[in-house]
Amino acid sequence: MCVENFIETEVIDITNYYDYITYPDLFLHSSWLKAIEEGLGFKSIGLLTKFEEIPVCLSIFLTAQKAGAFRLAGAPLPGCFTPHLEPVWLKEVDDTFKVKIIEMQNRFLIKDGFSYIERRFRDDLLVKKIGNKKGYEIKFPETxxxxxxxxxxxxxxxxxxxxxxxxxxxxxxxxxxxxxxxxxxxxxxxxxxxxxxxxxxxxxxxxxxxxxxxxxxxxxxxxxxxxxxxxxxxxxxxxxxxxxxxxxxxxxxxxxxxxxxxxxxxxxxxxxxxxxxxxxxxxxxxxxxxxxxxxxxxxxxxxxxxxKYGKIVWRSKKALIAEKIYRNILSFKSKLKV
CATH class of the missing domain: 3.40.630.30 (Gcn5-related N-acetyltransferase (GNAT))
Known part of the structure; x- marks a missing residue:
């Protein structure tokens, strides 16, 4: 039996997030998400994943569009004073199943046309289990x-x-x-x-x-x-x-x-x-x-x-090329200042 056949993910609106989150932490609170949206022009979306029609995980992403062609999704996106946006686990599941759901949610976003996906976790444990696979970049920023x-x-x-x-x-x-x-x-x-x-x-x-x-x-x-x-x-x-x-x-x-x-x-x-x-x-x-x-x-x-926080990043091939060009431009500008 293929477990993935019984897992479904759907997009839910911000007005429905708190039907599932009873006690949101600081960065999942509606006032914080609204502050980021209004302050930076980001939008938020929720991905609700169900197993056998039972809600298991809710992930909230901030989204943006850059250079017209690149759609970015981050839990959180860089530059928004948010060190992590944890998935909300609505049922007790083991880490192996958590990794599978995270990967499936990422594939859902890729299929929907996102060129950049970032996730940051409160600690590094789950990211270590995800590992550097499927084109993910793994990092462990410290605080x-x-x-x-x-x-x-x-x-x-x-x-x-x-x-x-x-x-x-x-x-x-x-x-x-x-x-x-x-x-x-x-x-x-x-x-x-x-x-x-x-x-x-x-x-x-x-x-x-x-x-x-x-x-x-x-x-x-x-x-x-x-x-x-x-x-x-x-x-x-x-x-x-x-x-x-x-x-x-x-x-x-x-x-x-x-x-x-x-x-x-x-x-x-x-x-x-x-x-x-x-x-x-x-x-x-x-x-x-x-x-x-x-x-x-x-x-x-x-x-x-x-x-250590845990951080995973996925980029499409076009996004990788665009990011490399952008970094080269920044490096060139920096040299001009010297």
């Missing part, structure tokens, strides 16, 4: 995860000594913490500061202002956005942008002026995020992706441990 304990003293001791010293320095220098309200002028001020940071490397912020505004618009009414500023002598010298739900908080983006490095203003913000997590009974803090040694060292100083 820092800080487990939140229920008392501040424990969290303070979890931090490295140099980070605690910088928090003390900020307090001694008179740095004050201000919790943002999410108004437009505040978001625009943050983005201007962010542009100053990226200008040092002759680049622009990778995420548009519209995305930040959309996140605040959609999540702030549900108390899922935290904006913290370090203020010295009535001047904002550092800002941090975070999102959270009832169990975890994620660092999205941060920016600071040169004065912040001298006063410990960035450490001060991070310590106050940890305090916020403790006071709200959250279980973990994701400090964001690894990749830049100096920033990695800063994040590690708060006691976070390295954690």
């Amino acid at each position: 820092f995860i800080l487990e939140i304990k229920d008392d501040l003293d424990t969290m303070w001791k979890t931090m490295e000594g140099r980070s605690r010293n910088m928090v003390r320095k900020a307090e001694k220098k008179g740095v004050k913490l201000v919790k943002g309200e999410g108004n437009v002028s505040e978001i625009e001020m943050f983005y201007e500061m962010l542009k100053i940071v990226f200008a040092k490397s002759n680049s622009l912020p990778p995420h548009p202002l519209s995305l930040y505004k959309s996140i605040v618009k959609n999540l702030m009414p549900e108390n899922r956005v935290l904006i913290l500023s370090s203020v010295l002598n009535d001047e904002v010298i550092a800002m941090g942008f975070f999102i959270y739900d009832d169990s975890e908080i994620h660092f999205l983006s941060g920016a600071s002026l040169p004065e912040a490095y001298k006063t410990g203003a960035n450490n001060f913000i991070q310590w106050n995020v940890i305090k916020f997590a403790v006071n709200h009974g959250l279980k973990l803090y994701d400090l964001g992706g690894k990749g830049i040694p100096s920033i990695d060292k800063f994040k590690a100083s708060f006691g976070g441990k390295s954690h």
Whole structure:
């Protein structure tokens, strides 16, 4: 008997997602998906897979069209502040069956004309079982995860000594913490500061202002956005942008002026995020992706441990060629700047 003969996948509309998802995590929440759609112009679709007519798995993808001819589907797509979009398993099934369903959903998208498919998982276990087959590119991007304990003293001791010293320095220098309200002028001020940071490397912020505004618009009414500023002598010298739900908080983006490095203003913000997590009974803090040694060292100083996500990518032949050409153009432009 061929199991695949009893598996069917269909597209469902966003209005029907939550008939199947009772307790969505932060990145599957309707307000987050709406924020991404409005901020980046993506669309979302749901793939519902049934086995013998019983719903087994719901995967939500963000979709976009590039260069007119290329349709992209990602759970999630790159560039949307979303580290993972887990499939929702509606029935208990073993990992072998999960891999089969994921592959069948991907084939469904390929048949529907998608040139690029990306999936990112909360951990690396299932991706290891999928393996590098059927033209998939397998990666394991890393982040820092800080487990939140229920008392501040424990969290303070979890931090490295140099980070605690910088928090003390900020307090001694008179740095004050201000919790943002999410108004437009505040978001625009943050983005201007962010542009100053990226200008040092002759680049622009990778995420548009519209995305930040959309996140605040959609999540702030549900108390899922935290904006913290370090203020010295009535001047904002550092800002941090975070999102959270009832169990975890994620660092999205941060920016600071040169004065912040001298006063410990960035450490001060991070310590106050940890305090916020403790006071709200959250279980973990994701400090964001690894990749830049100096920033990695800063994040590690708060006691976070390295954690691997799982990522698989499939590209059509045309998409592979187009991506190679695009990367060559970027490399050429980069050389011209030198």
